[in-house]
Amino acid sequence: MLRDRKTLLILFGLPVIQILLFGFALTNEIKNSKIVICDYSKDDYSRMIIDKFSANGNFVIKESLLNHLQIESSFKKGDVKLAVVFPANFGNDLLHLNQAHVQIIADASDPNTANILTAYATNIIMDYQKTLYENLNLPYHIGTESRMLYNPGLKGAINFVPGVMVLILMLISVMMTSVSIVREKEYGTMEILLVSPVNPFLLIVSKVIPYLFLSLINFTVIVLLSVTLLGVPVNGSLLLLFGVSVLFIITALSLGLLISNIVETQQEAILISLIGLMVPVTIFTGFIFPIENMPDALQYFSNILPSKWYYIFIKSIMIKGLDISSVWREILILTGMTCLFLFISFKKFKNRLL
Amino acid sequence: MNEVVIKTDKLTKRFGDFTAVDNITFDVSQSEIFGFLGANGAGKTTAMRMLCGLSTPTSGDAIIAGFDVYNQTENIKKNIGYMSQKFSLYEDLTVIENIHLFGGIYGLDNYQLKNKTDELIEKLGLQGERNKLVASLPLGWKQKLAFSVAILHQPKIVFLDEPTGGVDPITRRQFWKLIYDAANQGITIFVTTHYMDEAEYCNRVSIMVDGKIEALDTPVKLKQMFSAKSMDDVFLRLARKAQRTSD
Structure with a gap:
């Protein structure tokens, strides 16, 4: 067994990697989440609450907006998950009417994160309300009103359908191509x-084309089932969704091609595409564990997976209903990766011929 | 003397410091059955890959069926057939489907394909197996079928890489009958083998040791030259000199 390096690596390496991954990287706890604040009131009370937010480790205030209409555009950029809006006269209402409202708007295209963040934010405001009680004997009340943008019902399907889509397309396309060529x-x-x-x-090319069509059929079936049975919307352009999915399938097929050039047996091809891809794709695509909470190194690592970009794309188009101007970056990255995979594959393929 | 169809001149292939094929020079004429012998790792496969246009030589020249191995590989590929030591038909296609697939790849039209298919099926006595999966045929039949498919498009030369590996002596004899038939039709046979009795069937035999051709003549003359009783003795005498270990 000492001479069988691969087995040794799996036996002793895997537990170490797993304990580190699940212990440190993969947590549902959310730290340093970026939020935006829209303060129409700009009085002492709102400022004190904002201070509480910035003092809390869970949140980092990215910017203060002048207008609540800008909230959606910050959500579209992808890194802001929560917005807190103080209405005009917030402090005045609190002083004179003894009650005021704060609005919390969350990007619920990821319902778990949205739920957790909203709860954190509500807690901060409730804490502040309590400190007001301590100083005065008047019943101040700060009401929080939360809005779940993109997914008002907090449907789980909205989160996992894009995830499953990515997983299936990635695995089928990569495995099928590599296995059939090997x-x-x-x-x-x-x-x-x-x-x-x-x-x-x-x-x-002729070996790969049938799998392109098979994957497209798979994709169509998933979309149809999601829309009809699970009630997941396609808010954006269906054409764009299909177009970029074809692009992603081609990316996955070229990755399969690359694998087929490296390995010699079908077993190896299956092992690499199933285990070597399944684990990273499930963990680092973002549909189970939020990538934002991972250590920097793992966040960088997640960038090399095509599935992460496709997942962002799918959510933007299906759930958020954005248009091409918001997803050009993902399209560009996927195109780049495809070219890279194809370039390496053809180069290796040619070398083998010589 | 027939037309020369394989002509190599100081053909060499190096992989880094390792010279797999070292200055080999020989001619093969049309209709000849040319045995290409050598121990494992002697460089036979590399040499054959260059002759088939799969691998570019490091130096030297080779003309195959009138075409240059450096820049006319497409033409070479149209004029040769190839069958490798590994079984090389699609196991999950039927006999007929395999014939049609490879016929199509070599550009036979439907009419030619139909004629050839019937001719081939009858010759091999596979009438009852036309629509059976190749996987279900016995190994000997598969090899005969693979050979027949390799010469379906009437190539000038057919390269056989250990075609009879793992086949019983009776089937091997039948296989050689097919080879003789093909040679009589004017197809040149370039065959590698580890069976020395098969070497005796060849018109001429070359023996490669450490990337070089150490001997090349008819089996009779080779035996005289080395005053050996059989090709086996000739081969052992030459192959023992090898410095390289086999792969």
Whole structure:
């Protein structure tokens, strides 16, 4: 066993990685979440509450907005998850009417995070209300009114459908391509095809095309089921959703191609695409554990997974209903990754031929 | 003398410091059955890959079926057939589907394909197995079918890489009958093998040791030259000199 490095690595490496990952990186606790504040009142009371927010470790105030209409555009940028709005006369109302309202708006396209953040925010405000009680014997009341943007019902399906979509497309496309090409290598039919007059690049393309169509059928079925049975909306452009999904499938297929160039047996191909991808894709795509809470190193790591970008895209289009101007970055990254995978695959493929 | 269809001149392939094929020079004529022998790791496969246009030589020249291995590989590929030591048909396709697939790849039209298919099926006696999956055929039949498919498009040369590995002596004999038939039709046979009785069937035999061709002649002359009783002796005498260990 000492000579079998791979087994050793799995036996002793895996527990270490898992305990570190689940212990440190993957927590549902949310720290340093970016929020925006829209303070129409600008009085002592609102300022004191804002101070409480910035003193609390859970929140970082990213900016103060002048207008609540800007809230949605900060949500669209993706990193802001919560907005706190103080109406005009907040302090006045509190002093003279003994009650005032604060509005908390959360980006509920990720319902878990939205729930947790809203609870944190409400707690901060309630704490402040309590300190007011201590000083005066008057029954001050600060009401919080929370709004769940994009997903008012906090439906779980809205979170997991895009996740499952990513997972299935990624795994099927990558595994199918790598296995089907490696199988030809293993059986010796690849060699026969290569000595034939068929253009090798055309050969690879024709091996991949059926899987593009299969994956598209899969994708269509998932979308149809999600919309009809689970009530997940497609708020954005259906055409854009399909277009970029084709792009993502091609990204996954080229990753499969790359794997098929590296491994020699079907077993290896399955192992790499199933275990080597399943775990990172589930953990680092963001649909189970929020990426924002991971240590920096892991956040950077998550960037190299195409699935993360596709997941952001799907949520933006399906749930938030954004248009192409908000997702061009994801499209660009996926295109770049596809080109990179194809470039390396063809280069390796050519080297093998020489 | 027939037309020369394989002509190599100081053909060499290096991988870094390692010279897999070292200055080999030989000619093979049309209709000839040319045995390409050598121990494992002697460089046979690398040499063969260069001749098939799969691998670019480091130096030297080779003309295959009238085309240059450096820049006319597409033409070479159209004019050769190839069958490897690994079984090389699609196991999950039927006999007919395999024939049609490879016929199509080599550009046979439907009419040619139909004629060829019937001819081939009859020759191999596979009438009852036309629509059976190749996976269900015995190994010997598969090898015969693979060979017939490799020469379906009437190539000038067919390269056989240990075609009879793992096949029983009777089937091997039948297989060689197919090879002779093909040679009689004018197809040149370039065959590697580890069976020395098969070497005796060849018109001429070359023996590679450490990337070089150490001997090349008819089996009869080789035996005289090394005053050996059989090709086995000739091979052992040469192969023992090898410095390289096998792969």
